[in-house]
Amino acid sequence: AKSMISNQQDQEAIDKAVEFLKQGEAIGIPTETVYGLAANALDKNAVSKIFAAKNRPQDNPLIVHVSSIEMLKSILPNNVVPEVYLPVIRQHWPGPLTIILPASSLIPISVTCGHPTVAVRFPSHPVARSLIEACGFPLAAPSANSSGKPSPTLASHVYHDLQGRIPFILDGGSCNVGVESTVLDGLRNPPAILRPGGLTYELLKNVPGMEKLQVYKKHFVDTELEQAPTTPGMKYRHYSPEAKVILIDRKNELDSKFNDKFERALRDQVEIIQNTGVIVSKVGILRTTQDGETAIWETNTTLSNNIKCLSLQMGRSGHPEEVARGMFKGLRHLDQSDVDLIFVEGISEDREGMAVMNRLRKAASITIEV
Ligand code: TXA
Ligand code: MG
Known part of the structure; x- marks a missing residue:
């Protein structure tokens, strides 16, 4: 089966995307950072389609995307946002920032890969937000590239990597940020950037409570990771073209x-x-x-x-x-x-x-x- 690409300008295309997501499919969607391969984050069958389509290693957990603080709370233990995150959320959400939170039993193991934590992001892209809102459930979404390839910043990149493996790609033009979100672990003391990204260290460090912010920016692969584990995804060779x-x-x-x-x-x-x-x-x-x-x-x-x-x-x-x-x-x-x-x-x-x-x-x- 071919993958259909439709333009986000078209309300019918957005409706179609919502329909696929509600049916438990994994589809390509635009975000302000890079294109995501999205599926219902609370449905383990839908999530398994993400891993299959991009050939993602089973031990690399996914980011869960929400469209409101209410939705965020609904997936947290006791519906509580840890205090350390309140100022960063106030200043930098929605946007290219992912935060590490305690995972509740609502989140399938396949999303967290068995970690006690879950990564969550509130994207600023208007279409990504309205898709999540219309679905009424959060979307798990890694970058929509074939595992190991450079991340997609155009719908045509998603098509190139995943054609025939997913039913639908929503074309939102080129991504404005162009690199993935910054992954922040505020549950550690001091807090640490596990993956540098679209929200800069300089801006994050200025947020109250982030004065001692650390950065793990090293090229973690294999043995280096074992010495200094940060975020699971950083251990794989990544972002590589064929050449x-x-x-x-x-x-x-x-x-x-x-x-x-x-x-x-x-x-x-x-x-x-x-x-x-x-x-x-x-x-x-x-x-x-x-x-x-x-x-x-x-x-x-x-x-x-x-x-x-x-x-x-x-x-x-x-x-x-x-x-x-x-x-x-x-x-x-x-x-x-x-x-x-x-x-x-x-x-x-x-x-x-x-x-x-x-x-x-x-x-x-x-x-x-x-
Ligand atoms: O900008 C982005 O973040 C894009 C768009 C689509 O939102 N998504 C993205 O997802 O880059 P992905 O799967 O390519 O990268 C997710 C990163 C990986 O490095 C993964 O290891 C880390 O987030 N991660 C996920 N859950 C985690 C957890 N519980 N603890 C630590 N790191 C986690
Ligand atoms: Mg990726």
Whole structure:
């Protein structure tokens, strides 16, 4: 069966989405962060369809999405929101923030994967909110990518990964934030960001009670996770296109020679990789633009030895919210363009840059500092 894509502008499409959700199906929906693969969070059969469609590891718990504080309370033990979260909720919900809460028996084990806690988010996207409201139940929704792939920020990304595996995708255009929500565990002392995301560390730290906020932003995979477990999802290789990703990061943030160094590192790496017997016929480049420089989304050139080269721009350097919005789209576009290698520029970890660098480090198999 083909997956149907319908535009959110159309009331019939929204009604259709609600109908599928009420029938216990898993469907693609827009949120302000990334597209979600949503199903009734209180129905374990519906939830199992999420895991099946995206081939998600069974031990990676899901985020539950609500559309009101009443709905939030209705799924908590004794209907009580822990006090530590009241100021963050007041300031940053609805929005790109997920909080870790005690799980009640209403939440199926498949959502929490047996953890005593549940992750909850109140999205700001108007269509996501009205879908949840119309359903009258919360929606469990991971990012709507095939497990391990870059997160989807366009309906066409969801279609590419999940066509034939889900009945319906609601097209809400491109996601405004572009990276997933920040996952905050306020039940720990001190509170900790388990996954940097759309809501910045700088903003969260300013909230009363969050003065000692910690960040787990390391590239947790395998043994590293065992030493410092944070959020289960962070242990898997993630956000990776098919092509090998090489992250070229800067040692010095204000290096005026960075462009030359980037270029040289790229040529060196291509040569090193060719010397291992790998054929490199096309490379992709994902970079930032400078303020004042004209943004050109796509540029085709050639490297030496007839290697084709496709360059894309993620956003202006110094505007990490733009880079966040363009990063996954850029990785996916390059992957669709049959490049053998992707070279991506590292940015400063300020603001949304923390989430961007977290995702790029996980996507990259090689990181070079120049
Ligand atoms: O922006 C987002 O958060 C998107 C949109 C669709 O809302 N959703 C999303 O879901 O990114 P997903 O499944 O790709 O990531 C969920 C993250 C994982 O890292 C998972 O380990 C963590 O949340 N998580 C879920 N439940 C948890 C829990 N009880 N304790 C700690 N981490 C949890
Ligand atoms: Mg995900």
